[in-house]
Amino acid sequence: MSLILDKINYYYSKGTAFESKALKNISLTIPDGEFIGLIGHTGSGKSTLIQHMNGLIRADSGSIYYNGQDIYDKDFKMTELRRKVGLVFQYPEHQLFEATVIKDVLFGPTNMGMDKLKAELAAYGALKAVGIGEDLIDASPFELSGGQKRRVAIAGVLAMSPEILILDEPTAGLDPAGRTEILRLLKKIHEDNGITVILVSHSMEDVAEYAERLIVIDDGEIKYDDEPRKVFTHIDELRKTGLEIPECTELVGRLADLGLKVDRSCLTVDEAVASILQSTGY
Numbered sequence: 001m002s003l004i005l006d007k008i009n010y011y012y013s014k015g016t017a018f019e020s021k022a023l024k025n026i027s028l029t030i031p032d033g034e035f036i037g038l039i040g041h042t043g044s045g046k047s048t049l050i051q052h053m054n055g056l057i058r059a060d061s062g063s064i065y066y067n068g069q070d071i072y073d074k075d076f077k078m079t080e081l082r083r084k085v086g087l088v089f090q091y092p093e094h095q096l097f098e099a100t101v102i103k104d105v106l107f108g109p110t111n112m113g114m115d116k117l118k119a120e121l122a123a124y125g126a127l128k129a130v131g132i133g134e135d136l137i138d139a140s141p142f143e144l145s146g147g148q149k150r151r152v153a154i155a156g157v158l159a160m161s162p163e164i165l166i167l168d169e170p171t172a173g174l175d176p177a178g179r180t181e182i183l184r185l186l187k188k189i190h191e192d193n194g195i196t197v198i199l200v201s202h203s204m205e206d207v208a209e210y211a212e213r214l215i216v217i218d219d220g221e222i223k224y225d226d227e228p229r230k231v232f233t234h235i236d237e238l239r240k241t242g243l244e245i246p247e248c249t250e251l252v253g254r255l256a257d258l259g260l261k262v263d264r265s266c267l268t269v270d271e272a273v274a275s276i277l278q279s280t281g282y
Helices: 046-053 078-084 101-111 116-129 146-158 176-193 204-210 235-240 247-257 269-280
Strands: 003-012 020-030 035-039 061-066 085-088 164-168 196-201 213-218 221-226
Touching: 003 046, 020 046, 020 221, 035 046, 035 176, 035 204, 046 085, 046 164, 046 196, 078 085, 085 146, 101 116, 101 146, 116 146, 116 176, 146 164, 146 176, 164 176, 176 196, 176 204, 196 204, 204 247, 247 269
Parallel strands: 035 196, 035 213, 085 164, 164 196
Antiparallel strands: 003 020, 003 061, 213 221
């Protein structure tokens, strides 16, 4: 169930004195089952790009294909695309509005036309998948912790059975424990259900640890599209775009410059520790 973007161009304020090009000839293929990191500095075009992926924004030129169908064809059902390509916005808990957790999660599938029983099964299944127990089903979402609210918001999208789950800065505003909790949740959802996950983030550590593929966007263009380990070898080029490499990669690089025989490509704390211990004979 691939998603293909073919030479997508998009302008902000097109036809006005404030016109600027937001996306420039973007071509991407998103196959089934990948965990993708999408990174770029503020204003690079990340959020604009993902809103094209489920049809919230229409490209000024180019084509987008979902399962081989052009989503801009007049007969294409955009509501089906938005069910299959789920988008979780930054601070999704701000969009919670129902009186109880279960009613909030039921809102999406019900409005997509699911019958009552199927919608309830989907909602309960989604809440279970994100780790919200039965004791919170009838609680007000506004009484939950920040991490719990975010889990409920993610469950609301999962209840619509998406095949692609896109999350825009899902750890923004959370403390370190909350960030880890959400990222591990996304990894589990990806592994248990085979859902394609696109994680939009400015945290190099997050994408380094969890993403299998890394897309770097700069000034509306795809700068890199490769395995994280390969992308992070472009240290100087990334810094020119306003990005940094993971702190662990930075550390082992400095140690290597000092003559320690460590692996410069380490991406995580565990990898860095193992490499340092090996190099020092422990």
